[in-house]
Structure formats: structure tokens, C-alpha cells
Amino acid sequence: MLHHITLTVNGDAFELDVDPRRTLLEALRDKLELRGTHLGCNTGDCGACTVLLDGEPVPSCLVLAVDADGHEVTTVEGLVQDGQPHPVQNAIVAHGGIQCGYCTPGIVISSVALLKRNPHPTEAEVREAIAGNLCRCTGYQKIVEAVMDVANGK
Amino acid sequence: MWRMASNPPAFSIVGQRIPKLDAIDKATGHAEYGHDVHLPGTLVGKILYADVPHARILSVDVSRAKRLLGVKAVITGADNPARKFGYGADNTPLKADKVRTRRDEVAAVAAVDEDTAEEALELIRVEYAPLPALFDPAAALAEGAPLVHEDKASNLFTRYNYSHGDGERAFDAADVVVEGDFDLPYVTHGAMETSFCLAAFDLQGRVTLWSTTQIPFLLQRDLAEALGIPGRDIRVIQPAIGGAFGRGLDVYPFEPIAALLAKAAGKPVRIAFTREEEFIASATRQPAQVHVRSAAKRDGTLWARDARLLLDAGAYISWGAVTPLVMMETVASLYHVPHARFVADVVYTNNPPTGAMRGYGNPQSTFFVEVQMDELADRLGMDPVEFRLRNANGPNEETPQGLRITSCGLRECIGEAARRIGWQTKDNSRQKDREPQAEDKASHLRQGIGIAATLNVGGGARIYRSDGCGATVKVDDFGRVTLITGSTEIGQGSETALAQIVAECMGVCLEDVTVLNSDTSVKPWDVGTHASRTTFIAGNAARRAAEDAKRQILEAAAKLLRVPAADLETRGRLIFPRGEASRAVSFDKVVRSMHYREGGNVVVGTGWYDPPTHLVDKDTYKGNISAAYGFGAQAVKVEVDIETGKVRVLRIVAAHDVGRAINPMYVEGQIEGGIQMGIGYALTEQLQVREGRILNPSFLDYRVPTALDMPPVESVIIETADPEGPYGAKGVGEMGVTPTAPAIANAIYNAVGVRMTQLPMTAERVLRELKKKE
Ligand code: FES
Ligand code: FES
Numbered sequence: 001m002l003h004h005i006t007l008t009v010n011g012d013a014f015e016l017d018v019d020p021r022r023t024l025l026e027a028l029r030d031k032l033e034l035r036g037t038h039l040g041c042n043t044g045d046c047g048a049c050t051v052l053l054d055g056e057p058v059p060s061c062l063v064l065a066v067d068a069d070g071h072e073v074t075t076v077e078g079l080v081q082d083g084q085p086h087p088v089q090n091a092i093v094a095h096g097g098i099q100c101g102y103c104t105p106g107i108v109i110s111s112v113a114l115l116k117r118n119p120h121p122t123e124a125e126v127r128e129a130i131a132g133n134l135c136r137c138t139g140y141q142k143i144v145e146a147v148m149d150v151a152n153g154k
Numbered sequence: 155m156w157r158m159a160s161n162p163p164a165f166s167i168v169g170q171r172i173p174k175l176d177a178i179d180k181a182t183g184h185a186e187y188g189h190d191v192h193l194p195g196t197l198v199g200k201i202l203y204a205d206v207p208h209a210r211i212l213s214v215d216v217s218r219a220k221r222l223l224g225v226k227a228v229i230t231g232a233d234n235p236a237r238k239f240g241y242g243a244d245n246t247p248l249k250a251d252k253v254r255t256r257r258d259e260v261a262a263v264a265a266v267d268e269d270t271a272e273e274a275l276e277l278i279r280v281e282y283a284p285l286p287a288l289f290d291p292a293a294a295l296a297e298g299a300p301l302v303h304e305d306k307a308s309n310l311f312t313r314y315n316y317s318h319g320d321g322e323r324a325f326d327a328a329d330v331v332v333e334g335d336f337d338l339p340y341v342t343h344g345a346m347e348t349s350f351c352l353a354a355f356d357l358q359g360r361v362t363l364w365s366t367t368q369i370p371f372l373l374q375r376d377l378a379e380a381l382g383i384p385g386r387d388i389r390v391i392q393p394a395i396g397g398a399f400g401r402g403l404d405v406y407p408f409e410p411i412a413a414l415l416a417k418a419a420g421k422p423v424r425i426a427f428t429r430e431e432e433f434i435a436s437a438t439r440q441p442a443q444v445h446v447r448s449a450a451k452r453d454g455t456l457w458a459r460d461a462r463l464l465l466d467a468g469a470y471i472s473w474g475a476v477t478p479l480v481m482m483e484t485v486a487s488l489y490h491v492p493h494a495r496f497v498a499d500v501v502y503t504n505n506p507p508t509g510a511m512r513g514y515g516n517p518q519s520t521f522f523v524e525v526q527m528d529e530l531a532d533r534l535g536m537d538p539v540e541f542r543l544r545n546a547n548g549p550n551e552e553t554p555q556g557l558r559i560t561s562c563g564l565r566e567c568i569g570e571a572a573r574r575i576g577w578q579t580k581d582n583s584r585q586k587d588r589e590p591q592a593e594d595k596a597s598h599l600r601q602g603i604g605i606a607a608t609l610n611v612g613g614g615a616r617i618y619r620s621d622g623c624g625a626t627v628k629v630d631d632f633g634r635v636t637l638i639t640g641s642t643e644i645g646q647g648s649e650t651a652l653a654q655i656v657a658e659c660m661g662v663c664l665e666d667v668t669v670l671n672s673d674t675s676v677k678p679w680d681v682g683t684h685a686s687r688t689t690f691i692a693g694n695a696a697r698r699a700a701e702d703a704k705r706q707i708l709e710a711a712a713k714l715l716r717v718p719a720a721d722l723e724t725r726g727r728l729i730f731p732r733g734e735a736s737r738a739v740s741f742d743k744v745v746r747s748m749h750y751r752e753g754g755n756v757v758v759g760t761g762w763y764d765p766p767t768h769l770v771d772k773d774t775y776k777g778n779i780s781a782a783y784g785f786g787a788q789a790v791k792v793e794v795d796i797e798t799g800k801v802r803v804l805r806i807v808a809a810h811d812v813g814r815a816i817n818p819m820y821v822e823g824q825i826e827g828g829i830q831m832g833i834g835y836a837l838t839e840q841l842q843v844r845e846g847r848i849l850n851p852s853f854l855d856y857r858v859p860t861a862l863d864m865p866p867v868e869s870v871i872i873e874t875a876d877p878e879g880p881y882g883a884k885g886v887g888e889m890g891v892t893p894t895a896p897a898i899a900n901a902i903y904n905a906v907g908v909r910m911t912q913l914p915m916t917a918e919r920v921l922r923e924l925k926k927k928e
Contacts, residue, residue: 029190035183035190038189038396042429043854045429045852045853076181076183085178089178089181089182090181093173096819096822098173098174099823100345100394100397100398100645101181101394101396102345102396102397103346104181105181105183127861127864128861131860131861133861134853135346136344137397139864139867140826140830141866142819142823
């Protein structure tokens with residue numbers, strides 16, 4: 001039995017018929033073709049699938065698509081406004097915080113959420129905010145530096 | 155970043171901190187990874203694993219699975235002739251007669267969706283007759299042990315036996331000997347993107363594979379063997395790869411299985427590992443049981459080493475079985491070692507197959523070598539830094555093993571790492587048995603510092619007959635320079651470094667250069683991305699191709715400007731007679747002049763680079779397998795909680811001799827990322843394997859360091875301008891990971907006086923050693 005849901009993704013409203021067992025991650029990737037949100041584990045342990053759900057970062061692999069009914073979702077693609085990447089996206093690029101880049105969308109989303117609720121975090125707070133986002137390539141240092149730069153208005 | 159250069163770089167693009175060419179795509183979610191590739195009508199492929207460690211297959215009944223609605227193909231070993239592939243030529247895509255490990259592939263299905271494919275797997279019935287299984291390599295070597303491969307005489311795949319110097323007599327002549335057993339665990343790559351393969355046949359029987367491989371051309375060859383079709387009918391495409399770290403150095407059964415399913419179903423088939431499957435069915439770093447002795451003379455001369463290793467290869471032999479070649483290099487050639495012996499037995503068991511992983515044997519051997527260096531210094535009553543400096547390799551030396559070391563900054567690396575961690579300062583006094591200060595006594599935290607160094611191949615590694623890479627550079631009418639390189643980008647940033655080399659060489663801007671590296675039907679041949687070789691080998695090939703293209707353009711420009719080509723200079727997309735920038739013509743104009751004339755030509759430069767190295771001698775294992783060697787030293791400061799045994803790394807200084815940093819930002823990235831893997835190896839990561847079963851196949855139970863676990867890392871780039879490297883560069887991909895664990899072990903000793911010889915150094919293990927010491 002498919003369920004009919006309505007949700008807003010990156011500012012656009014969508015109506016979808018979804019299987020109640022399918023996750024928000026699957027709906028985003030397979031139905032809306034927003035493949036910037038990545039699958040790393042499907043068990044909530046890696047953060048590659050992080051999106052903003054009503055402004056809060058959540059692992060979209062743990063959210064059922066039906067539970068997103070009536071809610072607002074922002075994915076990494078949605079952070080680009082009028083062709084301009086978000087400052088966090090630019091900073092992470094400029095600092096060399098991206099290697100394979102598979103973790104990057106999730107880390108960008110977690111960092112954007114942090115800066116929204118705490119515009120001037122300490123380095124420890126940045127690390128705390130991205131602790132649920134595993135990166136196997138970078139050692140996190142350049143990512144943390146990038147987010148701190150954005151916070152410091154650099 | 156600190157950068158120490160022997161001669162300051164005078165380049166315009168080489169040496170710049172330039173973001174990866176694809177970074178903005180990755181930051182905005184627009185990069186396309188394997189998991190993102192969608193072809194219409196693609197089926198989901200799933201594999202049935204044996205889950206019994208060693209058994210004869212009596213029957214495989216797939217009739218019910220085949221009847222399930224939505225199932226398009228079910229294949230087994232019985233309906234696919236057993237074509238062996240892999241380094242040991244001992245593996246088949248699907249097993250027909252017997253299974254040798256729990257992860258053995260017994261059957262596979264292709265279905266319209268994930269759920270149907272899963273359901274179909276559940277409907278397959280396999281009957282096994284269990285065989286006695288071997289989980290301990292020592293037991294596998296015992297007389298009368300059951301054979302993992304019955305067509306082989308024993309479970310010993312091979313023995314590596316190396317020596318130089320006087321053997322046992324050297325130990326008699328030494329003043330100080332230390333001896334110990336080391337126990338090194340299974341760890342795994344844990345790339346954030348799981349293994350992926352999508353196979354699609356065309357109507358002429360040709361197959362295209364989208365793959366997370368690091369060796370597209372060897373995959374082409376191995377796949378041809380496994381499928382029984384000519385290699386020319388196989389095309390490999392590499393989308394963006396979400397991490398690899400050596401995982402993609404071998405061909406795994408799932409790749410030919412995807413192709414077999416696609417063939418059987420007549421539709422494209424994708425196999426994307428689940429995370430659990432990634433832990434269970436991709437390779438691991440070899441666990442090692444090691445007995446080592448190291449010896450020195452009273453005056454502080456390192457004298458001898460003897461290492462005996464038992465390496466559990468698991469049920470199939472991959473390129474991972476060749477890692478002793480690297481391990482022995484560390485034993486025989488890190489520091490001046492007058493006498494060295496290395497014996498490693500690579501053994502078949504019914505455990506999970508092991509493979510290549512970043513460092514390729516070096517994290518294991520650097521651990522025991524550098525821990526014993528510390529022990530020797532301690533026994534000699536010498537400062538560990540002084541002991542290392544005294545015995546350090548230097549430039550332009552040949553080691554007894556035949557490594558021809560040209561550029562070498564090991565002493566500088568050790569010196570800088572030690573100085574910056576504060577080695578000499580009073581509060582970090584290296585007295586391990588110093589009286590705890592008053593405030594220390596009250597607290598249960600003890601701090602210590604430690605150091606370890608590393609020697610790595612930095613100019614390719616000839617483990618295949620060829621260590622070559624091809625490159626093509628074409629320049630179009632509009633001045634777009636396209637580098638087509640055989641090498642593979644796995645996230646490390648090699649394509650950006652290669653673009654920098656090409657732009658520097660030609661005198662164009664970086665943004666003019668496009669790099670194509672993802673399609674075997676387009677790119678020239680390459681061995682693959684491994685052994686930290688890409689910047690060095692592919693960099694030299696790219697440079698040669700760029701020089702060739704530039705020569706063609708300069709010859710045409712010479713005609714336009716009526717100046718001999720040798721008197722022309724290029725800079726910022728312009729070509730002009732040396733010193734006369736006002737007479738400049740642009741690249742695009744010159745290229746157009748070649749296209750629009752009688753007897754014209756296209757600008758296509760080619761380059762091939764195969765370094766001047768040799769395979770090691772097959773009996774003595776001596777020889778110079780790399781055209782350059784990279785060095786490094788890491789100094790760490792740790793804090794040990796003596797009540798819980800918990801170790802926290804407070805700070806790391808990592809000084810690495812990379813020859814020349816083509817892109818210092820990504821050199822640091824390699825070092826920082828390597829250290830993260832090194833900290834995992836040191837403190838938290840271990841695949842728990844019991845009776846051939848992996849008990850912790852999730853990120854919840856297999857602890858990869860998070861941002862909270864990482865200390866500040868200070869990278870120091872030592873530049874020694876290697877004579878053979880492109881613009882002096884040497885490889886850096888692996889050496890960040892190798893010295894981290896021993897440096898931490900040595901710091902723990904400095905803090906609390908216990909020698910850790912088992913990894914990971916968990917709180918529980920440290921506490922056990924502390925209790926023993928009491
Ligand atoms: S995929 Fe959702 S947390 Fe890993
Ligand atoms: S950049 Fe590769 S996982 Fe983070």
C-alpha cells in the first residue's frame with residue numbers, strides 16, 4: 001500500500017506516493033533524484049545521509065518517508081542559492097577539507113545547522129557537531145578549520 | 155603547515171594550495187559516485203554467502219528463487235564454469251565444489267528491486283557437508299592439517315626469506331638485544347562509499363563496468379579471465395570514488411558476478427554492498443603474529459634485526475599476500491641495519507581473505523620495528539631521538555637490501571618532529587621513571603611523548619613487471635588543455651596535482667586544464683593507483699606528455715614568430731621570444747594556425763613513464779623496487795589515565811619528506827588522513843573475528859576515529875627535491891599512517907612505563923599491562 005505524502009524539499013513542494021517501509025533517504029535519492037545525500041550505512045552510524053528536517057540535522061536513513069509528510073527538508077543541493085554555494089561549502093572547498101567527498105554533504109549540513117543555532121562556536125563545539133559524521137579521508141582538521149573560518153567571518 | 159625547502163620553489167602553479175578540481179561539485183552534492191549511476195532498467199544484484207567456514211557443497215536448489223515474481227536471473231557455481239582469477243589464481247566468482255570461508259559466494263540473484271532480491275536469496279537452499287576448518291595460521295601449518303585448497307600441497311602459500319649480514323652471529327656480537335612478540339589485528343578500509351559495481355552488456359556481447367576499482371586495466375584483464383571473454387570487449391568506467399585505501403587493488407568475486415548476472419538477465423545489474431557486507435565481504439589488512447629481535451652496540455650503533463612473521467592470508471590469495479615485500483623493507487632498511495633477517499610465512503586459513511590496505515604491510519612492520527628502536531634506546535640509556543638520528547638513513551646511500559636512496563630527509567624529519575613536540579623541554583623530560591610531580595600524584599593522568607619514523611616507497615613500487623603509466627595531452631583551438639591520464643583518482647587529489655604539473659610545464663593557467671581519467675576506452679594504460687605512486691609515476695608521464703605537446707606548439711609558434719623554438723618562452727597562456735613579452739602570441743592562436751593550414755596537424759602529446767627500477771630478485775628479495783623513497787617522523791604527546799587505562803592523543807607533529815609538495819594542502823590532507831587511520835589502528839579499530847565470522851560489522855562496533863577523537867595535527871613538509879620526481883615530488887599517500895601507532899606506543903611507555911605490543915591499545919589492554927607492572 002502506497003502512502004500519499006506532501007513535503008517541501010529545498011523550497012519546492014512535492015507530492016509523492018511512497019511505500020511505508022521506505023526511508024526519507026530513499027525517497028530523496030530514488031524518487032526526487034537528489035543524489036547528493038549519500039548512503040553510507042543505513043543504520044544511523046555514519047552521517048553521510050544527513051539532511052535538515054525542519055531545520056534540524058537528522059540522518060535521513062533513520063526517517064521514514066511517510067514521517068516527513070508535511071515537513072520541510074533541506075539537502076546539500078538546496079544550500080546553493082541563486083547559483084551561490086553556501087559559505088560553508090565554499091570554505092570547505094578552499095581549505096582542502098574534501099578528498100573523496102563522500103562524507104562532505106553530510107558534514108556540510110551538520111555544520112550549517114550548527115552555525116544557525118550557534119553562530120560563534122568554539123572548535124570543540126564544531127567537533128561535537130560533526131562527531132556523528134564519519135570521514136575516512138581527511139582527519140577532519142581542514143573541515144574544522146573551514147567551519148571555524150566561516151564562524152569567524154573570514 | 156610548516157614547510158622547509160632545500161631550495162625555494164620558483165614555480166608558479168606547482169607548490170600552490172589549490173582546491174581539488176572537483177571539490178565544488180562534491181561540496182554541493184553534484185559529483186556522481188558509483189552509487190548514483192542509474193541506467194534504465196537496471197536490476198538489483200545480491201549475493202548469497204555461505205556463512206559456513208569450510209564445507210563441501212552438496213546441492214544448491216534455486217528453483218523457488220527462480221519462480222519468485224520479479225526475479226530475472228539466479229546463478230550458481232554449477233552453471234558457470236570455474237574460471238580462476240586473482241593473484242593466487244585460486245578464487246572463482248561463484249563456488250561450485252566447496253566453500254572455504256563464510257563469505258564465499260555461493261549463488262547470486264538479479265531482481266527488479268532490493269526486497270525481491272533479498273527474498274529470493276532466502277528461498278535458495280544449499281546443502282553442505284562440513285569440513286574441519288582452520289582459524290589459526292599456526293594450526294594450518296601443522297602436519298596433517300586439512301587443506302584449504304586441495305589442489306595445493308600445503309596451506310603454506312609462500313615463504314619470504316630475506317637476509318643480509320651475519321645472521322645469528324650478529325646477535326652474539328651485539329651488546330644489547332631486545333626481543334618480543336607482537337600481535338597485530340585485522341582492520342579494514344572502511345571507505346565511506348561501499349563497494350560498487352554496475353555491469354551492462356550491449357547486443358554485441360561487450361560489457362561496460364562502472365566500478366570503485368583502483369586498477370581499471372588489471373580489472374579488465376582479470377575480468378576477461380573470470381568471464382572467459384576477451385579483454386577488448388570489457389570497458390571499465392570509474393565514477394567518483396568514495397574512498398578506497400587499497401580496497402580496490404584486487405578484483406573481487408562481486409565484480410564478475412555482476413557481469414554474469416547482467417549477462418544471464420539481459421539487463422544491467424548493479425551490486426552495491428550494504429555496510430555490513432562491506433565489513434564482511436571486502437578485504438582486510440593482514441593480521442600478523444610476529445616474533446622480533448633487535449640488537450645494538452653499546453656505542454649506540456643499531457646492529458641487527460630478526461623478524462619472524464606468521465601472516466594469515468585467509469582463504470584466498472590477493473595482492474595483499476605480497477605485503478611482506480614492504481614489511482621486509484622496513485625491517486632491513488629503516489635506519490642503517492648492518493645485519494637483518496626476515497622470514498614471513500603467508501598461510502591459507504578459513505578466515506576472511508585479506509588484501510591490500512594503505513601502507514601495504516608497512517603499518518605492521520613499522521610498529522614492531524619502531525617499538526623495538528625505543529626499547530633499544532632505553533636499554534642503552536640513550537635518548538630515543540639521538541639513537542634514531544645516529545642510525546638514520548641519509549641521502550645517496552644504497553642499503554644492503556639494494557634500495558637506492560637518493561633524496562632523503564629522514565634526519566630533518568626526526569629533528570623537526572622532536573623539536574616541535576618539545577622533546578627537550580623540562581616538563582617533558584624523557585625520564586620514564588621520573589618521580590611524579592606533586593600534582594601528578596594526585597591526578598590519575600600521566601602524560602608522555604614518543605616518536606617513530608617511517609620509510610616508504612615514494613617513486614612507484616615495481617611489484618608487477620611494469621610500473622608504468624601513460625598520458626596524453628591535447629590542446630584545442632580555444633586553448634583548452636586536456637590531460638588524459640591512465641591513473642585513477644580515489645579522492646586523494648592526484649588529478650589536481652597532475653593538472654598543476656601540466657599547467658606548470660606548459661605555461662598555461664590551471665583553469666585551462668581538464669583531466670580525464672575515468673574510462674579505459676579513452677585513457678592510456680596504467681598499472682593502478684597503489685604504493686603512493688600516482689603523483690610520481692603519473693606525474694612524470696603527464697609531464698612528458700605536456701612537454702611533447704608543448705614542443706609541437708613551440709615549433710608552430712617558431713614559424714609564426716620567425717624565432718627558433720628553443721628561444722621561446724611560455725607563461726600565462728602566452729608564447730614569446732625570451733625576454734620579449736610584447737611579441738607574444740597566445741596558445742589558442744598557435745593551435746589554430748596548425749589546424750587551418752595545408753599540411754597542418756593536431757596537438758596531441760604523449761608520455762609514458764616506467765621508472766628505472768627492478769623487480770626484487772626472486773631468491774634474495776634484493777633490488778631497488780622504487781625510484782625514490784619517502785621518509786617521515788611523527789612525534790606524539792599522549793595522556794594515559796592510570797585508573798582506566800584510557801589513552802588520549804593530545805597532539806601530533808608529523809614531519810614528512812615528500813620531495814616537493816606539488817600541492818601542500820593535499821599533502822597535508824594525506825598526512826592528516828593517514829594519521830586518522832593510524833590513530834584508529836593504534837587505539838580503537840579491530841575486526842573481531844571468531845571462527846571465521848566477523849562479529850562487529852558496523853560503524854557502531856568498529857570504531858573509526860571521529861572529529862572528537864582527533865588531536866590537532868601539525869604537519870611539517872620537508873622538501874628534498876627528488877632528482878627523479880616530477881618537479882622533485884615523491885609519493886605521500888601512505889606514509890602518514892605508518893608511524894602513528896608506534897609513536898603512540900612509545901609515548902605510552904614514556905608516560906607510564908608499559909610496553910604495548912598488541913594493537914589496538916585499548917583501555918582494557920593498557921590497564922592490564924599497568925596491573926602487571928605493579
Ligand atoms: S547512511 Fe544514514 S547514518 Fe549512515
Ligand atoms: S572526504 Fe572521503 S570520507 Fe570524507
